Amino acid sequence: MAEQRIALVTGANKGIGLAVARGLLALGLVVYLGCRDPENGRRAAASLEDLAPGARSVRLDVTEAASITAAFDRLDREEGVLDILVNNAGIVGPLDPPSASSMQGLRETYETNVFGVVAVTNAMLPLLRRSPAGRIVNLTSDLGSLTLASADPSFPQLLAYNSSKTALNAITVTYANELRSDGILVNAVSPGSVATDQNGHRGELTPDQGARLPIRFATLPQHGPTGTAVTAGSDLEERPLPW
Template sequence: MTDVKTVALVTGANKGLGQETVRRLAGRGWLVLLAARDRGRGEHAADTLAAEGLDVEFVELDVTSEESVAAAVKAVAGRVDHLDVLVNNAGVGGPPLDPADTEAGMLRELYEVNVFGQVRVTHAFLPMLRKSEQPRIVMVSSGLASLTHAGDPTRPESGFLALDYASSKAALNMIVSQYARALPGFKVNAADPGNPATDMNGHTGIHTVAEGAGAIIRLATLDHDGPTGGFFDRNGPVPW
């Protein structure tokens, strides 16, 4: 069993925002478990970062599968005796549909990953997080989840219609609030990465992946005096 000071696990981390988060956290001297559902891609990403001298290991984890998550917990528990940081980064986007054309069934795939998957993974890893002296959970949300921004016609979020994606991230924000109040001693927060250029948006985003990871890194590295139950981008608080 590995004896390390700080251990983090990042889901959906074989590319983009997740992989950059792994790189940045491992660069602090942490052991970072790079979790991804595709074994080949995940192992390649972990090997690439390990070749840079970073302490990164691959963990196979599909957030939509109870069996996969349970196996991942067992695998992690066989390597380390606790988990300090969980970054729930895995997420999917939907097709650009008008809300009036969006059927209920279209929401299920997104909610399975963006909402149910986050709860599934968090619940499964809570026992290991409870063993940490300073447990932190970061949910990767979106500025599109902000009801305040959506209702402000001067904001770009107001003009972006995505009933499935935006509502899934708004639900995730409430989940953050619930966990934060239910888990004393934990730091549980939502991160808004902005609009980084990733596969999810066809690399049309206006921020770099490094910029997008800024809020995640800040929340993953909070000290005892840091906030909990909040929503933040790299510049500070985001209105609900």
């Protein structure tokens, strides 16, 4: 068993994922940066070298079963355990409202934001179960909140993205209930509105600010919450995210 805590962050070559990796490294963890493009992964890991020696890039496309299996094999061989899984990889998908949505756009969005999370989580569970304190953080969005959407007729109408994050919230609660007895805490964290490629850098927070809540939930103490959803406001304070 490794002595240092081991983390895997998906979609870690840029944006919030890279900032989460940076923050976990600063806490002294070994961090595997899951990146679908190996060259981007190498560059991202190299950019963190000055901070700590524990950054490793691993090829991981969350929609590709073979790459998930290969990432599991490598972590199993090199570490034998995984303490933290941050399911960060996500796409915004088509910006279409429901009436203009294509099935292809919906399927592509769900492949990454929904099925990708389940596939990576299930693949990594044998390693997480070997941890004394497994933690799973799923990057959700305020746009997945049914409560917020139903209270506001002008709520953004992105069918694919919003509903994929709603599904992710349901998935989070279901895993939390199953894994409670293993001591694995599973939570959905919305980083707030963060300036990244995903939104043309129009968010209010920097990636490092957006990474704060995911990092907090990735490093929860033993009796921390599970099956919850939280969000960060522009003041960076943590609030419950209504389902």
